[in-house]
Amino acid sequence: MILTVTLNLALDVTYDVEALTPHxxxxxxxxxxxxxxxxxxxARVLHTLGQETVATGLCGGPTGELITRELTDASVPHDLxxxxxxxxxxxxxxxxxxxxxxxxxxAVTPDEWEHFQARFAAxxxxxxxxxxxxxxxRGLPPDAxxxxxxxxxxxxxxxLLDSGGPALREGSAARPDLIKPNAAELKEAALDPRxxxxxxxxxxxxxxxxxxxxxxxxxxxEILRGNPTGAGDAAAAALALALRDxxxxxxxxxxxxxxxxxxxxxxxxxxxxLATYHRLKQxxxxxxxxxxx
Amino acid sequence: MILTVTLNLALDVTYDVEALTPHxxxxxxxxxxxxxxxxxxxARVLHTLGQETVATGLCGGPTGELITRELTDASVPHDLxxxxxxxxxxxxxxxxxxxxxxxxxxAVTPDEWEHFQARFAAxxxxxxxxxxxxxxxRGLPPDAxxxxxxxxxxxxxxxLLDSGGPALREGSAARPDLIKPNAAELKEAALDPRxxxxxxxxxxxxxxxxxxxxxxxxxxxEILRGNPTGAGDAAAAALALALRDxxxxxxxxxxxxxxxxxxxxxxxxxxxxLATYHRLKQxxxxxxxxxxx
Numbered sequence: 153m154i155l156t157v158t159l160n161l162a163l164d165v166t167y168d169v170e171a172l173t174p175h176x177x178x179x180x181x182x183x184x185x186x187x188x189x190x191x192x193x194x195a196r197v198l199h200t201l202g203q204e205t206v207a208t209g210l211c212g213g214p215t216g217e218l219i220t221r222e223l224t225d226a227s228v229p230h231d232l233x234x235x236x237x238x239x240x241x242x243x244x245x246x247x248x249x250x251x252x253x254x255x256x257x258x259a260v261t262p263d264e265w266e267h268f269q270a271r272f273a274a275x276x277x278x279x280x281x282x283x284x285x286x287x288x289x290r291g292l293p294p295d296a297x298x299x300x301x302x303x304x305x306x307x308x309x310x311x312l313l314d315s316g317g318p319a320l321r322e323g324s325a326a327r328p329d330l331i332k333p334n335a336a337e338l339k340e341a342a343l344d345p346r347x348x349x350x351x352x353x354x355x356x357x358x359x360x361x362x363x364x365x366x367x368x369x370x371x372x373x374e375i376l377r378g379n380p381t382g383a384g385d386a387a388a389a390a391l392a393l394a395l396r397d398x399x400x401x402x403x404x405x406x407x408x409x410x411x412x413x414x415x416x417x418x419x420x421x422x423x424x425x426l427a428t429y430h431r432l433k434q435x436x437x438x439x440x441x442x443x444x445x
Numbered sequence: 446m447i448l449t450v451t452l453n454l455a456l457d458v459t460y461d462v463e464a465l466t467p468h469x470x471x472x473x474x475x476x477x478x479x480x481x482x483x484x485x486x487x488a489r490v491l492h493t494l495g496q497e498t499v500a501t502g503l504c505g506g507p508t509g510e511l512i513t514r515e516l517t518d519a520s521v522p523h524d525l526x527x528x529x530x531x532x533x534x535x536x537x538x539x540x541x542x543x544x545x546x547x548x549x550x551x552a553v554t555p556d557e558w559e560h561f562q563a564r565f566a567a568x569x570x571x572x573x574x575x576x577x578x579x580x581x582x583r584g585l586p587p588d589a590x591x592x593x594x595x596x597x598x599x600x601x602x603x604x605l606l607d608s609g610g611p612a613l614r615e616g617s618a619a620r621p622d623l624i625k626p627n628a629a630e631l632k633e634a635a636l637d638p639r640x641x642x643x644x645x646x647x648x649x650x651x652x653x654x655x656x657x658x659x660x661x662x663x664x665x666x667e668i669l670r671g672n673p674t675g676a677g678d679a680a681a682a683a684l685a686l687a688l689r690d691x692x693x694x695x696x697x698x699x700x701x702x703x704x705x706x707x708x709x710x711x712x713x714x715x716x717x718x719l720a721t722y723h724r725l726k727q728x729x730x731x732x733x734x735x736x737x738x
Contacts, residue, residue, distance in 0.1 A: 167546050172467045177545040214507030218531075238511075243536060245546065252470040253460050253538065 154198055154392050155279035155309070157272070157300065158191030158209035160257060160289045161232070162242045163219050164421075171247045178245075187219040188242060188421070190285035190314060192228070193385035194392065196422035197411070199228050203393060206231055208275060210260055210268060210289065213238025233271050235264045259291035272300060276307035281392045284323065285314045285385065297323025310395045314388045324348060329395055332388060349401075351391060351408065353384055358436075359412070360444075361405045367443035370405040372413045373435035376428070382421025387412040406436040447491055447685050448572035448602070450565070450593065451484030451502035453550060453582045454525070455535045456512050457714075464540045471538075479713070480512040481535060483578035483607060485521070486678035487685065489715035490704070492521050496686060499524055501568060503553055503561060503582065506531025526564050528557045552584035565593060569600035574685045577616065578607045578678065590616025603688045607681045617641060622688055625681060642694075644684060644701065646677055651729075652705070653737075654698045660736035663698040665706045666728035669721070675714025680705040699729040 166184040195207035207228055211219055212235035219239060223230045237258020245251045260268075276282055282304040284297050293299075297319055301311045311328035313320065316337060324331055331350045338352050349363040358371040390411040394404030410433035414424040459477040488500035500521055504512055505528035512532060516523045530551020538544045553561075569575055575597040577590050586592075590612055594604045604621035606613065609630060617624055624643045631645050642656040651664040683704040687697030703726035707717040 167548075169546075172544075174465045174467070174540075174544050175542040177547060180546055180548050183548050214510050217507050243546075247467075249468040251465075251467050253462075253473055253536075254470060255460075255473050255476050 153204040153206060153279050154195075154281045154283060154396060155272075155275050156191035156195040156198070156205060156207050156283045156285065156392075158189035158207065158285055159260075159268075159292065159296065160189060160240075160287045161192065161209045161211050161216075161219060162188040162240050162254075162257070163215045163222075164188035165241050165243045167243065167245045169245055169247050172245050172251055185218055185222055186420070186422075187222045187226075187228075190385050190388070191283060192223070193382050193422035194283050194285060194314075194389045195228050195230070196226070197386050197389035197415070197424050198392070200424055200426070201389070201393075205229060206275065206279075208232060208272065210235050210264065211239050212236055212258065215239040215241055231271070231275060233264075233268045235260055257289050260289050261291060265292055265296070269299065269303060273303045273307060276304045276309045279304070279307070279309045281312060281396045282309045283312045283314065283388055283392050284328070285388065287315065287317075288319045294318045295322040295325070297328075298326035301326035301328045312388060312392050312395060314384070330391060332384070332391070351387070351405065353387060353412070355380065358409050359387065359405055360441075361401050362443055363401055365401065367441050368402050368405055368438055369441050370402075370409045370436050370438045372409050373432060373437070376413050376416045378416040379419055379421075380416055382418075382423070383412045383415045385421065386415035386424050402438040402440075406438050407433055409436045446497040446499060446572050447488075447574045447576060447689060448565075448568050449484035449488040449491075449498060449500050449576045449578065449685075451482035451500065451578055452553075452561075452585060452589065453482060453533075453580045454485065454502045454504050454509075454512060455481040455533050455547075455550070456508045456515075457481035458534050458536045460536065460538045462538055462540050465538050465544055478511055478515055479715075480515045480519075480521075481714070483678050483681070484576060485516070486675050486715035487576050487578060487607075487682045488521050488523070489519070490679050490682035490708070490717050491685070493717055493719070494682070494686075498522060499568060499572075501525060501565065503528045503557065504532050505529055505551065508532040508534055524564070524568060526557075526561045528553055550582050553582050554584060558585055558589070562592065562596060566596045566600060569597045569602045572597070572600070572602045574605060574689045575602045576605045576607065576681055576685050577621070578681065580608065580610075581612045587611045588615040588618070590621075591619035594619035594621045605681060605685050605688060607677070623684060625677070625684070644680070644698065646680060646705070648673065651702050652680065652698055653734075654694050655736055656694055658694065660734050661695050661698055661731055662734050663695075663702045663729050663731045665702050666725060666730070669706050669709045671709040672712055672714075673709055675711075675716070676705045676708045678714065679708035679717050695731040695733075699731050700726055702729045 198205035211232040240255035240257030414429035491498035504525040533548035533550030683701040707722035
């Protein structure tokens with residue numbers, strides 16, 4: 153089982169409008185609600201692939217109820233840990249493009265964080281891989297991902313850490329099995345792939361893996377147009393499967409590029425087009441390169 | 446006791462931003478939640494004036510819970526009747542001005558409407574005035590306000606109807622004791638003040654009362670700048686008190702103009718500035734005029 157963790161869950165709310173005109177009133181015809189957050193997207197993709205997964209995270213209040221209800225309706229296995237605060241919403245108003253209003257979300261209390269760690273450790277004992285995704289909510293220590301990485305390792309699970317900023321840097325100290333920094337953080341070179349395998353997305357230019365065993369780059373056979381939101385989470389799903397199965401790096405990277413591209417052609421984060429995935433994955437070009445660091 | 450009815454309740458959500466820029470992401474620092482809807486505003490104003498009031502309406506789901514919680518926190522007496530659907534939100538993004546995204550809200554089922562009528566009739570038996578405010582949610586018949594007016598009259602309560610469109614026209618058929626059409630509806634002249642007393646707001650130009658006993662206009666002593674949202678609901682609160690106390694029309698109208706103006710100077714609908722109210726109400730000019738119809 154692959155356990156995905158989303159500490160900063162959100163309810164994604166979408167309002168479709170003809171045109172967003174500031175300082176007017178827009179009557180929304182239909183409101184779409186969807187559980188959001190990077191780890192939730194990873195779990196959705198794994199579930200679509202028919203792989204065993206459980207989504208956990210921190211979730212509370214009336215908005216938390218909507219998230220739980222939506223995951224249940226979508227049959228995504230989940231075990232969200234309750235907090236007192238009301239989970240945040242991210243409202244996206246879409247016309248030709250997306251305008252986003254992201255709420256800050258509630259602060260997590262020390263007791264709630266303790267409680268989460270206990271539930272997480274119990275779940276991790278049944279997981280072969282744990283995926284830690286996204287930003288940290290207010291109230292959590294910056295080393296929260298290091299704490300969870302140690303608990304996962306103690307429980308015998310491998311760890312993929314997909315975050316940024318201090319959460320990534322402090323989390324890396326506990327030596328997760330793979331990290332997914334963004335390109336800017338890679339350039340800062342505080343991350344050493346000789347010590348810590350990493351995969352970096354270069355958007356339409358594919359992905360780069362840096363590992364103690366060598367460096368590879370993978371290029372998609374074609375550039376797909378669409379919605380890149382969620383493409384990184386699809387890549388994380390592929391990489392989690394590769395960690396679970398001890399897949400060699402070149403083919404892990406090919407899979408991640410193909411699954412990521414198959415997310416770009418769907419309109420919604422957390423969805424992948426399986427036909428595109430199966431078509432592309434035979435044709436991803438992977439080549440070993442001199443490590444750029 | 447004055448019973449206010451809001452069938453189409455909403456949770457008013459406010460996001461303050463520096464500037465709303467379409468097709469970008471806005472990180473919201475604080476989210477403000479407030480129970481919204483015209484009848485709720487009337488109840489807030491009555492409560493601020495120290496008058497006995499109860500707010501009723503239809504309210505459901507996780508958003509309904511937030512509404513109930515907020516009214517409880519604000520000590521506004523309420524008796525909201527549950528529905529299965531999740532109550533709508535009205536999201537207002539404020540920079541220099543307001544940009545509004547109004548959700549459609551859930552449809553009310555026939556059973557829920559039956560249940561509401563029974564609860565309403567029981568509450569109306571303890572009310573001296575019932576205020577019916579705002580639009581009708583989906584699923585209710587257009588004569589919903591006529592149904593409630595008859596139930597209120599049977600229970601011995603007077604009725605103030607403050608709505609528009611078909612809800613006002615069909616509701617008027619049951620002869621509420623006072624209606625508050627808007628200026629456009631008055632011009633259509635489908636409403637006959639000889640049969641049905643009415644009060645029309647003319648914004649900063651005060652108010653007009655048309656009654657079987659004559660017509661009056663009332664002018665505020667000064668033009669106040671501010672937020673006119675909720676001014677009409679403050680006027681409805683004053684008029685409900687006048688109905689309760691059999692206040693003569695000229696002084697009822699003076700009170701409504703002063704209370705309405707005292708709502709303009711506050712930033713939030715449902716709030717009034719009592720100092721402004723007491724200062725203005727001595728100086729409102731009321732004069733009898735030839736009825737304009």
